[in-house]
Amino acid sequence: MKGVLLVNTGSPKTCARTDVKAFVSEMLSDPYLMTVPDWFRPILVKGIIVPFRQFSSTAHYKMIWPQGQKDSPLLYYAKSLAEKLEKLTKMPVEVAMRYGQPDVQLALEKLMSKNNRLHEVIVFPLFPQYAESSYKTVVDAVGNTFFKRAYPFRLKFIEPYYKHPAYISALAESIKPYIADNFDKLIFTFHSLPLSHVDAGWRKGKEFDYVYQTKETVRLIIKELELDGKKTRQVYHSAMGSKWLEPDLNDTIKELAEEGAKKLLVIAPGFAADNLETLYDINIKAKELFIKHGGSQLTFIPCLNDKDYWVESVAKIIS
Numbered sequence: 001m002k003g004v005l006l007v008n009t010g011s012p013k014t015c016a017r018t019d020v021k022a023f024v025s026e027m028l029s030d031p032y033l034m035t036v037p038d039w040f041r042p043i044l045v046k047g048i049i050v051p052f053r054q055f056s057s058t059a060h061y062k063m064i065w066p067q068g069q070k071d072s073p074l075l076y077y078a079k080s081l082a083e084k085l086e087k088l089t090k091m092p093v094e095v096a097m098r099y100g101q102p103d104v105q106l107a108l109e110k111l112m113s114k115n116n117r118l119h120e121v122i123v124f125p126l127f128p129q130y131a132e133s134s135y136k137t138v139v140d141a142v143g144n145t146f147f148k149r150a151y152p153f154r155l156k157f158i159e160p161y162y163k164h165p166a167y168i169s170a171l172a173e174s175i176k177p178y179i180a181d182n183f184d185k186l187i188f189t190f191h192s193l194p195l196s197h198v199d200a201g202w203r204k205g206k207e208f209d210y211v212y213q214t215k216e217t218v219r220l221i222i223k224e225l226e227l228d229g230k231k232t233r234q235v236y237h238s239a240m241g242s243k244w245l246e247p248d249l250n251d252t253i254k255e256l257a258e259e260g261a262k263k264l265l266v267i268a269p270g271f272a273a274d275n276l277e278t279l280y281d282i283n284i285k286a287k288e289l290f291i292k293h294g295g296s297q298l299t300f301i302p303c304l305n306d307k308d309y310w311v312e313s314v315a316k317i318i319s
Contacts, residue, residue: 001091001092001115001117001118001119002091002118002119002120002121002122003091003092003093003094003111003114003115003118003120003121003122003153004082004085004086004089004091004092004093004094004121004122004124004318005093005094005095005096005104005107005108005111005121005122005123005124005142006078006081006082006085006093006094006095006096006124006126007095007096007097007098007104007123007124007125007126007138007142008074008078008095008097008098008125008126008272008273009027009074009097009098009099009134009275010023010027010074010075010097010098010099010100010101011023011061011072011073011074011075011097011100011275011276012024012061012072012100013100013101015058015061015062015065015072016058017054017055017058020054020057020058020061021050021054021058023099023100024049024050024053024054024057025046025050026099026100027099028049028050029041030098030099030133030137032132032133032136032137032140033133033137035194035196035197057276060276060280061276063279063280063284064276064279064280064284072275073273073274073275073279074273074274074275074276075095075097077273077274077303077305077306078095078097078126078273079095080305080306081095081272081273081305081306081310081311081314082094082095084306084308084311085311085314085315088311088312088315089315089318092111092114092115092118094107094108094110094111094114095107096108096142098137098138098141103145104141104142104145104146105145108121108145108146108151112151112152116152118152118153119152119153119154120153120154120155120156121153121154121155121156122156122158122318123139123142123155123156123157123158124158124314124317124318125138125139125157125158125160126272126273127160127270127272128160128161128162128167128213128217128269128270128272129160129162129190129210129213129214129217129270130160130162130201130207130208130209130210130213131191131193131197131201131210132197132200132201133193133197134191135160139157142155142157143155158317158318159207160207160213161317162213162214162216162217163213163216163217163220164313164316164317166312166313166314166316166317167217167313167317168217168220168221168224169224169309169313170304170307170309170310170313171217171221171224171267171269171304172221172224172225173307173309174267174301174302174304174307174310175221175225175265175267175301176225178265178299178301179225179227179265182263183231183263183264183265183299184231184256184261184262184263184264185231185232185233185256185261185264185265186227186231186232186233186264186265186266186267187232187233187234187235187249187252187253187264187265187266187267188214188217188218188221188232188233188234188235188267188268188269189234189235189236189237189249189266189267189268189282190214190234190235190236190237190268190269190270191236191237191238191270191271191277192236192237192238192239192240192244192245192246192248193210193236193244193245194240194241194243194244195243195244195245196243197210198210198211198245211245214234214269214270215234217269218232218234218269221269233252233256235247235248235249235252236248236249237249237250237268237277237281237282237286238277238281249266249282249286250285250286250289253266253286253289253290253293253295253298254289254290254293256290256295257290257291257292257293257294257295258293258294260294261295262295262296262297263295263296263297263298263299264290264295264297264298264299265299265301266282266286266298266299266300266301267300267301268282268303271303272303272304272305273303273304273305273306274302274303274305278300278302278303282300283300286298286300287300
């Protein structure tokens with residue numbers, strides 16, 4: 001019997017400041033995210049970044065956290081995706097988060113409680129493109145947990161699925177309703193990375209080359225939808241310094257607004273589920289910036305989340 005483990009980044013337990021502070025501290029303590037000397041990382045994270053960032057992050061989480069809902073949007077959609085996938089595939093499916101809860105150990109224990117005759121667990125990191133700060137840190141975390149005890153099953157990791165036909169098809173399906181009307185630009189935005197990470201990945205080859213993989217995803221979507229490439233743009237967002245991937249999303253939408261663009265569509269294909277960066281950084285902050293500089297309408301195309309066609313696509317990818 002096979003089981004499936006869906007793994008994503010994670011989110012705070014609640015949108016209370018103490019929970020947000022704990023989550024941000026754990027996440028930024030990951031050496032794959034904060035590539036500074038080990039001795040300096042705790043000083044930088046706990047002494048400088050977290051004390052200041054906890055307040056703004058808490059305010060932002062409160063803005064995107066559905067009223068009356070226990071889980072964050074990211075965790076809510078992960079659980080819903082797992083339930084639908086389990087029903088479709090007839091395999092036990094559980095969710096784990098790289099940071100926060102549910103963690104990998106808890107998820108593996110839940111899988112075994114669902115079926116104690118598992119011989120293989122398919123680990124599906126919900127990251128289409130490879131990056132050390134997303135895909136690799138998840139693979140390492142799952143592996144480290146797995147080898148701490150004698151689990152009665154083996155692990156099979158799904159590789160980044162940036163060009164898988166099922167993924168491209170699902171993205172195209174999500175975009176179709178939005179391009180039925182006139183628009184000025186369709187913007188594909190991906191999480192920015194330090195240029196040092198990008199260069200290291202490029203040197204290893206295409207299977208580690210983040211920029212190549214993001215561009216290939218965009219190329220395949222444009223081809224699938226038969227779009228005019230001149231009406232699209234690829235950018236990056238959430239850079240944490242000057243030596244990060246560009247062009248920047250906010251700079252781009254500001255320039256487009258000042259050039260006379262009135263209607264933009266924005267999609268973030270690198271995220272499997274909506275989260276703080278899509279629901280606040282894009283759907284609130286970027287939208288306000290576009291209108292401020294003369295634009296009329298910026299429409300964020302939601303992530304694939306738990307859409308039925310995405311559930312079917314995940315089943316194809318893991319098979």
